[in-house]
Amino acid sequence: AQSVSQHNHHVILSEAASLELGCNYSYGGTVNLFWYVQYPGQHLQLLLKYFSGDPLVKGIKGFEAEFIKSKFSFNLRKPSVQWSDTAEYFCAVNAHTNAGKSTFGDGTTLTVKP
Amino acid sequence: DTAVSQTPKYLVTQMGNDKSIKCEQNLGHDTMYWYKQDSKKFLKIMFSYNNKELIINETVPNRFSPKSPDKAHLNLHINSLELGDSAVYFCASSHGGGELFFGEGSRLTVL
Numbered sequence: 001a002q003s004v005s006q007h008n009h010h011v012i013l014s015e016a017a018s019l020e021l022g023c024n025y026s027y028g029g030t031v032n033l034f035w036y037v038q039y040p041g042q043h044l045q046l047l048l049k050y051f052s053g054d055p056l057v058k059g060i061k062g063f064e065a066e067f068i069k070s071k072f073s074f075n076l077r078k079p080s081v082q083w084s085d086t087a088e089y090f091c092a093v094n095a096h097t098n099a100g101k102s103t104f105g106d107g108t109t110l111t112v113k114p
Numbered sequence: 115d116t117a118v119s120q121t122p123k124y125l126v127t128q129m130g131n132d133k134s135i136k137c138e139q140n141l142g143h144d145t146m147y148w149y150k151q152d153s154k155k156f157l158k159i160m161f162s163y164n165n166k167e168l169i170i171n172e173t174v175p176n177r178f179s180p181k182s183p184d185k186a187h188l189n190l191h192i193n194s195l196e197l198g199d200s201a202v203y204f205c206a207s208s209h210g211g212g213e214l215f216f217g218e219g220s221r222l223t224v225l
Binding site: 032034036038042043044045046049088090092101102103104106107109 | 154212216219
């Protein structure tokens with residue numbers, strides 16, 4: 001079975017600080033990887049995704065993530081956060097052989113102080 | 115036009131009642147899902163339908179019954195509501211194993 005682990009439950013940063021959120025997954029086969037963001041009171045929306053190719057993927061709002069296959073990791077980064085980045089961030093994995101089922105990590109709450 | 119729409123957005127009801135949530139997507143996706151997000155924001159898949167056929171049924175009490183009349187609709191009916199059913203229920207759709215497009219959520223409060 002696939003599983004996802006997000007190591008940081010709550011991260012608090014000041015504006016302009018750099019961000020890195022950890023994500024590790026457990027699955028031996030080929031996977032698709034995603035980061036979703038949920039702004040307060042809203043639904044989840046896609047930040048970025050990795051299916052294949054260049055392991056460094058860029059998403060919306062200046063976010064990027066790097067897939068490191070040997071470490072089963074897909075960490076999310078942003079060089080300089082803004083107050084508007086305050087949200088819940090979810091890493092998700094979707095195994096190619098698992099009927100399209102996406103498994104989510106427990107989420108990381110990011111609070112950016114102005 | 116909203117891509118994935120759910121109704122109602124809020125439900126407040128008493129224990130023991132039955133309630134339904136409706137979901138519709140206009141993206142032409144073949145696969146639709148129900149996810150439950152609890153008070154700690156944990157997100158767990160409940161069901162998935164592909165072209166009206168149930169393909170994922172996680173360990174969910176049989177008080178929860180999904181129905182997909184066509185591939186653009188996936189409804190969720192809950193019988194005999196319990197306090198622990200209080201959560202936000204998200205409908206989502208996707209094309210194959212691609213990214214999920216979520217609805218705005220239906221916040222269920224059981225008193």
